[in-house]
Amino acid sequence: MAGYGIFTFKRYFSVYFYAISSPDLNLKRQQDMIRTTVICFAILFISCQSFAQAKKDYPIQAIPFTNVKVTDNFWRPRLEINRTVTIPASFEQCKATGRIKNFEMAAAREGKFCTVYPFDDTDIYKTIEGASYSLKVHPDPKLEAYIDTLITLIKSAQEPDGYLYTARTIDPMNVGRMVGSERWVKEREHSHELYNAGHLYEAAYAHYLATGKKSLLNIALDNANLIESVFGPAKRHVAPGHQVIEMGLVKLYRITGEEKYLNLAKYFLDERGRVKYDSMSKDVFRNGMYWQDHKPVTTQTEAVGHAVRAVYMYSGMADVAALTGDKDYVNAIDKIWENAVNKKLYVTGGIGAAGDGERFGNDYELPNATAYCETCASIGNVYWNHRMFLLHGDSKYIDVLEKSLYNSLLSGIGMDGKTFFYTNTLQIKDHFRHPDIETKRSTWFPCSCCPTNVTRILPSVPGYAYAQRGDDVYVNLFISGSADMKTSKGTSLTIKQESNYPWDGNIRISLEPQRTSRLKLLVRVPGWAAQKALPGDLYHFKPADAVAIQPKVNGKPVEIKMDKGYLVIDREWRKGDYVELSLPMDIQKVYGNDLLAENVGKVALQRGPLMYCAEAVDNSGKVSTLVLPAGGKLSVESRPDLLGGVVVLKGEATVPTIAQDGTSISTQVRSFTAIPYYAWAHRGEGEMTVWFPEKIKAIDIISR
Ligand code: FUB
Numbered sequence: 186m187a188g189y190g191i192f193t194f195k196r197y198f199s200v201y202f203y204a205i206s207s208p209d210l211n212l213k214r215q216q217d218m219i220r221t222t223v224i225c226f227a228i229l230f231i232s233c234q235s236f237a238q239a240k241k242d243y244p245i246q247a248i249p250f251t252n253v254k255v256t257d258n259f260w261r262p263r264l265e266i267n268r269t270v271t272i273p274a275s276f277e278q279c280k281a282t283g284r285i286k287n288f289e290m291a292a293a294r295e296g297k298f299c300t301v302y303p304f305d306d307t308d309i310y311k312t313i314e315g316a317s318y319s320l321k322v323h324p325d326p327k328l329e330a331y332i333d334t335l336i337t338l339i340k341s342a343q344e345p346d347g348y349l350y351t352a353r354t355i356d357p358m359n360v361g362r363m364v365g366s367e368r369w370v371k372e373r374e375h376s377h378e379l380y381n382a383g384h385l386y387e388a389a390y391a392h393y394l395a396t397g398k399k400s401l402l403n404i405a406l407d408n409a410n411l412i413e414s415v416f417g418p419a420k421r422h423v424a425p426g427h428q429v430i431e432m433g434l435v436k437l438y439r440i441t442g443e444e445k446y447l448n449l450a451k452y453f454l455d456e457r458g459r460v461k462y463d464s465m466s467k468d469v470f471r472n473g474m475y476w477q478d479h480k481p482v483t484t485q486t487e488a489v490g491h492a493v494r495a496v497y498m499y500s501g502m503a504d505v506a507a508l509t510g511d512k513d514y515v516n517a518i519d520k521i522w523e524n525a526v527n528k529k530l531y532v533t534g535g536i537g538a539a540g541d542g543e544r545f546g547n548d549y550e551l552p553n554a555t556a557y558c559e560t561c562a563s564i565g566n567v568y569w570n571h572r573m574f575l576l577h578g579d580s581k582y583i584d585v586l587e588k589s590l591y592n593s594l595l596s597g598i599g600m601d602g603k604t605f606f607y608t609n610t611l612q613i614k615d616h617f618r619h620p621d622i623e624t625k626r627s628t629w630f631p632c633s634c635c636p637t638n639v640t641r642i643l644p645s646v647p648g649y650a651y652a653q654r655g656d657d658v659y660v661n662l663f664i665s666g667s668a669d670m671k672t673s674k675g676t677s678l679t680i681k682q683e684s685n686y687p688w689d690g691n692i693r694i695s696l697e698p699q700r701t702s703r704l705k706l707l708v709r710v711p712g713w714a715a716q717k718a719l720p721g722d723l724y725h726f727k728p729a730d731a732v733a734i735q736p737k738v739n740g741k742p743v744e745i746k747m748d749k750g751y752l753v754i755d756r757e758w759r760k761g762d763y764v765e766l767s768l769p770m771d772i773q774k775v776y777g778n779d780l781l782a783e784n785v786g787k788v789a790l791q792r793g794p795l796m797y798c799a800e801a802v803d804n805s806g807k808v809s810t811l812v813l814p815a816g817g818k819l820s821v822e823s824r825p826d827l828l829g830g831v832v833v834l835k836g837e838a839t840v841p842t843i844a845q846d847g848t849s850i851s852t853q854v855r856s857f858t859a860i861p862y863y864a865w866a867h868r869g870e871g872e873m874t875v876w877f878p879e880k881i882k883a884i885d886i887i888s889r
C-alpha cells in the first residue's frame with residue numbers, strides 16, 4: 186500500500202510540474218495553480234498534524250462509567266448511599282460551615298472569609314463534580330436545579346477577568362495568613378489558588394458531560410484563560426503549591442481540543458525542581474520534597490512528600506505523557522511506582538505513612554498505630570494506578586487499585602454515608618493514642634477534603650471495571666452488571682458480569698455482540714488469586730502452590746494463555762457466549778518484608794481482595810495481645826446480619842495474661858473473630874489491629 190501511495194504521488198507530481206512549467210500555460214494561470222496547491226498542502230499538513238495530535242492518547246481506553254450499569258450487591262448500595270446521603274450531606278455541610286457563604290460574600294465583595302482554609306471553595310467544586318457524575322446515571326431535576334443555583338453563585342463570585350478565589354475576592358485588603366497580599370504570591374506556599382482552579386476544572390468537566398450545560402465550563406474556561414495569560418515560559422513562573430490543576434487542564438483540553446490547556450498542564454509539571462532548596466536538609470519543607478519540587482519531574486524516582494500532592498502529580502504526568510507521547514514522564518512515573526509498591530505501600534493499599542506533612546515516609550517506614558493513610562491519598566492512588574494501567578495494560582496496577590479501593594479507601598467512608606475517616610490507621614491500642622490518628626469517623630472536618638473527595642470517587646468506580654484497546658476487551662474489576670461498548674468494526678457489544686464478589690470467587694461473564702465478532706477477552710486474574718499478595722516484595726503470602734485457574738467457555742474448559750496478568754480468550758464470540766471463572770477464596774496469611782520493622786513476627790489476614798482486622802467488640806475488649814500461632818486453623822463464616830453483610834474470619838488465638846502481682850504470665854486459648862478492614866469502627870471505639878503476632882515475643886507491649 187505504501188509503495189502504491191509513493192508511486193501515485195510521484196506520478197501526480199511529474200504531471201503537475203509539467204503543467205506549471207509548460208510554456209502553453211499563461212503566467213496568471215500558473216500562479217493560480219501554485220497558490221491553490223500551496224493552500225491544499227497547508228490544509229493537508231494541518232489536518233495531518235491535528236490527526237496525529239488527535240490520535241495521541243492512552244493506548245487503552247477505559248469504558249466510561251456512564252456505559253456501565255451496576256447491579257452489584259456490594260457496590261450498588263454504596264453508590265446509592267453516595268447519591269442519596271453523602272452528596273446531600275456534603276452540600277448541607279458546605280452551607281452549614283460557611284463555605285457557601287464565602288461565595289455569597291465574594292459575590293457581594295464584602296464580608297469576612299468565614300471558614301478556615303482558602304481551599305474550602307474546593308469542597309463545593311468536588312461535591313458538584315460528584316453530584317454531576319451521579320446525575321449522569323441517575324437524573325434528578327431537583328439536584329440539577331440546586332447545582333444551577335450554586336453555579337450562578339460561583340459566577341457572581343468570579344472577578345471580571347476570570348479570577349475565582351473567595352478568600353481574596355471577599356476583601357482583598359484583609360486576607361488570611363495563607364493568602365498572599367497579591368494574587369499568586371503565596372501560590373508555592375499554601376494559598377492554593379491553582380489547586381482551587383484545578384478542582385473547578387474537574388467539576389466543570391463533569392457537569393458539562395453530565396448535563397451538556399456550559400455554565401460551569403465557561404466559568405472554568407475564563408479562569409483557565411486568565412491563568413494561561415499569567416503563567417508560562419515567558420510569563421510568570423510557579424510550580425503549583427498543590428497539584429491537581431494539571432489533571433483539570435487536561436480535562437479542559439479534552440473538551441475544547443485547545444492545546445494551550447495541555448501545554449499549560451505540561452508547563453506546570455516542568456516548573457518543578459527549579460527552586461533552590463537545601464538539598465542536605467532532612468526536613469521535607471526545606472528540601473522541597475513536600476511539594477515534589479526537589480527535582481525536575483522527569484528525574485524524580487521516588488514517591489516523596491505530601492501524598493495527595495504526589496499522586497495527583499503522577500496522575501497528571503500520566504495524562505500529559507499519554508497525550509503528548511512524552512517518554513521521559515513515563516520513565517519517571519514507572520520508577521516512582523516501583524519505589525511506592527516496593528517500599529511505601531501499606532498492606533491495605535494505603536499510602537502516606539507520616540502525619541507530619543501528611544506524607545510518604547522513608548523506605549520501609551510503615552508504622553501501624555501511627556499510619557496516616559489519608560483517605561484522599563487512597564483516592565489519588567486509585568486515579569494514578571488506573572492511569573498506569575491505561576498506559577501499560579498490566580494487571581499489576583489494577584491489583585494496587587483494587588487493594589486501595591476495597592480497603593484503605595472504603596475504610597474512609599462510614600456505612601451510613603455521612604461519617605468519614607480522614608486518617609485510616611492499621612492499629613488502635615488502648616495504651617497508645619496519637620493525636621493525629623482518628624479512632625472514630627466524623628461527619629465533617631475543619632479541613633474536609635476527604636468527605637467531599639469521596640462524593641466524586643464513588644460514582645466513578647464503575648469506570649474502572651472495563652477497558653478496551655481496539656478489539657482487546659479488558660475486564661478489570663468484578664462488579665455485577667453490564668457494560669456497553671463497540672468493537673473496532675462498530676458492532677455493539679454488551680458484557681455482563683454476575684458474581685457475589687468480594688465474598689465469592691465464582692464469576693460469570695457473558696458477551697452479547699450484536700454480530701458474531703472476533704475479540705480478545707482479557708480477564709484479570711487478581712495477583713492475590715495467583716499467590717501474589719501485592720506487586721513488589723513488601724508482602725507475601727504463606728508459601729503455597731498457586732491454584733491453576735481454569736476458565737470455561739460455554740461450560741467447557743479452554744486453553745489458557747496469560748498476558749500481563751490477564752487470561753486471554755481470543756475467539757469468535759457469539760451472542761450469549763459466556764466465561765466462567767473460579768477464583769480461589771482461601772484465607773491467606775500475609776507476611777511483611779523483613780525490613781518492615783513493625784511487622785516482623787506478625788501476620789495479616791486476607792481473603793479475596795479484602796484485608797481483615799480484629800476489633801475489641803468481637804474479641805472480649807482487647808486485640809493487641811491476640812497471638813495467632815503459625816499453624817493455627819482459620820475458617821470463614823458468612824454473616825449477612827453484620828455490618829451490611831460480611832464474611833468474617835474465625836480462629837483460635839493464644840492470649841497471654843499477666844498475673845496480678847506482675848511476676849508471671851499464663852496463656853489461654855480463645856476464639857477470635859476478624860472482620861473486613863473497611864468495616865471497622867462501626868460499633869464503638871476500642872482496640873483494632875490488622876497485624877497479629879504469631880508468637881508471644883512479637884506482642885508490642887504487654888505491660889499494660
Ligand atoms: O491542601 C489541600 C488538602 O488538604 C490536601 O490534599 C489534604 O492532604 C489536606 O491537607
Ligand code: ZN
Pocket residue numbers: 559560561562607633634635636638
Ligand atoms: Zn483528604
